[in-house]
Amino acid sequence: MDKTLRMKELVNKLNEASNAYYNGKDEIMSNHEWDTMFDQLAQLEEETGIILPDSPTSKVGADEIGGNGLKKVRHEFPALSLDKTKDIYEFPKVFSKAASGDCVVMHKLDGCTLCLTYDGSRNGGCGRLVQAVTRGNGEIGSDMTYQASYIEGIPMTIGFKGKLIVRGEALMTYSEFERINSNLEEGEEEYSNPRNLANSTITMKEPGLKGRKVIFKAFKLVYMEPAADDKIEVPATFFGALTLLERLGFGVVEHELARAYSSNPDVDSDLPDQIINVMNSFSDRVETLDYPVDGLVVASDDYKTADALPVTGHHPNRLTGFAFKWADECVETTLREIEWSPSRTGRINPVAVFDPVQLEGTTVTRASVHNVSIVKKLRLRVGDKISVFKANKIIPCIDKNLTPGDELTYAESHACTCPVCGMETSPMITHSGDRDVEVEMCTNPNCAVKQVKKFVHFCERDCMDIVGLSEKTLEKFIEKGFIKQLADLYRLDTFERNIAAMDGFGQKSYDNIWKSIQISRKTTFVPFIHALGIPMVGKGQAKLFDKAYKGNVKKFFNDVYNRKTFTDIDGIGEKIELSLWDWGSRYLGWIPFEKDLLDEMRRTSCNTEVYDLLRWIDVEIPAEANVAGKDILSGKTFVITGSVNHFKNRAELQAKIEELGGKATGSVTKKTSYLINNDVESTSGKNKKAKELGVPIISEDEFLEMIGE
Structure with missing residues (x-):
């Protein structure tokens, strides 16, 4: 090719990439590729003595695209x-x-x-x-x-x-x-x-x-x-x-x-x-x-x-x-898979999986490809030879496809179905700077990956208290297809080997998570109802319903499904009532069915997420306390600190205090009746404060003795 024509081609490509780099959300060229082209252009300019108008060698960055309203x-x-x-x-x-x-x-x-x-x-x-x-x-x-x-x-x-x-x-x-x-x-x-x-x-x-x-x-x-x-x-x-x-x-x-x-x-x-x-x-x-x-x-x-x-x-x-500028360490490897990774926005991102290579002192097997447009541009197919590097010594990237074939078919360049929910995906054109970028989207509003916050809330301490299932861990399990609905948390043993083999996990991590899941199967009304994430029903409202229904979840669900009036419960208004009815219409449709008749055909006619969950969870109904002892802690205020042995967690101990008419607070004051701490001789701030104020410090065993259990 004529040197001047090649220079024009390089100038156009470099300027287009610079505009994307400075003005867009995405990139059309890696830094490594840009530097290589820039060096080629500079070499040609030196050889020919010609510098074309708008050459990136003679300016900094790119002209900023208008539209932001800035002077x-x-x-x-x-x-x-x-x-x-x-x-x-x-x-x-x-x-x-x-x-x-x-x-x-x-x-x-x-x-x-x-x-x-x-x-x-x-x-x-x-x-x-x-x-x-x-x-x-x-x-x-x-x-x-x-x-x-x-x-x-x-x-x-x-x-x-x-x-x-x-x-x-x-x-x-x-x-x-x-x-x-x-x-x-x-x-x-x-x-x-x-x-x-x-x-x-x-x-x-x-x-x-x-x-x-x-x-x-x-x-x-x-x-x-x-x-x-x-x-x-x-x-x-x-x-x-x-x-x-x-x-x-x-x-x-x-x-x-x-x-x-x-x-x-x-x-x-x-x-x-x-x-x-x-x-x-x-x-x-x-x-x-x-x-x-x-x-x-x-x-x-x-x-x-x-x-x-x-x-x-x-x-x-x-x-x-x-x-x-660090000389990017580019290594050749073989592409083994394009993995489609869903995100909570509904976008499904392509990830290249390749034979292990050493880059900047670490073993690398994966690199994000960002979007469908880049998959198409690189013409990535399983078996292709690719070169990879770490951008900024941190982020694994594909530099180029060394064996590109013909243009990709639709099936080769798109996920076609969501890897989490299995629903058909849809391509969507987004805008980045002055370019159009094609991305893949899951259109299912109920896809589990879009509802990761629901799973996070379910596992929180005041809810089911499943230790070890952080937001990032849940995202990984959802992306892998291990979790699609709440009941799947109690079936994670099916994927024991997969989880133990994942980066950052191991058998011990899996064992700890599974132990916590098993402990959570035995629960009570308040943490369970709070965990379900019913709109406008938090922990406080759950306590009101618990008191009204004496911990009977089944009776509560029946009344919700049958649109019973709840405004007669002190603290429950019309908005909460309407929210409950709407939630019940969506999640409790199985209640009219008799258990033995709930076959697959009938199950498809309603959302059975709560039904499936109840098959794994035992929501205990507390035994009725005798009338004389029902409010034995009335007028007493407790503060709980340190670990507990007889209760699942401090929240359960707090619930017990409130059930018996007492009050639990977070700080030791003159009004505190007792500080519960199994380490009575602890030098913690709360223990010191209790001793200063003359507040009795009792152990969990002493508390149980106090209430006759």
């Missing part, structure tokens, strides 16, 4: 992109030439670059933030000053009255990225990585931005002009500048001073310089960080001299800042 602003100091290399031994060569051999090593943060301006002269001498602008294309960015107040690490005022310009990165942590993706509305496009999420979030209006945590880390003091009465002097070094920013209240990038002078002028690899040792140390820390990092930056500590040096090509002088 465009020209930077006072252009935010140029740094020159970069994948050869770590370039750094001692570059920085040993500086007037000072000291340099600052820091992580290259992977988020959205912001330029902040503080100017006390425009605010009556108060050092207040007057402008926050995104980097944009390096010359022009978007004004998001209003949004800055919601970003952690950006002070609104500082103890400096003059003019100050700071550059830094707005970041989304991996944990916040997972939280937001898991709580998106059904059908809403998921974010592909924390950087895309950070870019989308910082331009949001108040309601959306308020519910998301974005952090800011400064990495450059761009300009500083003290006011006449400022007592703070301009720092003489890069390291001193970052120290000052930290003192002024900014979040600051992790950084360390290093010496670039070499004891060996030829930079012998057998005698590594301190700068290389520090850089390697920073690289090793990446996996411990909760935010994305895509390399390192080294800058001369003598930043005033460095900033005065001329621009080299389209980058500032390397002494101002020189980027080290």
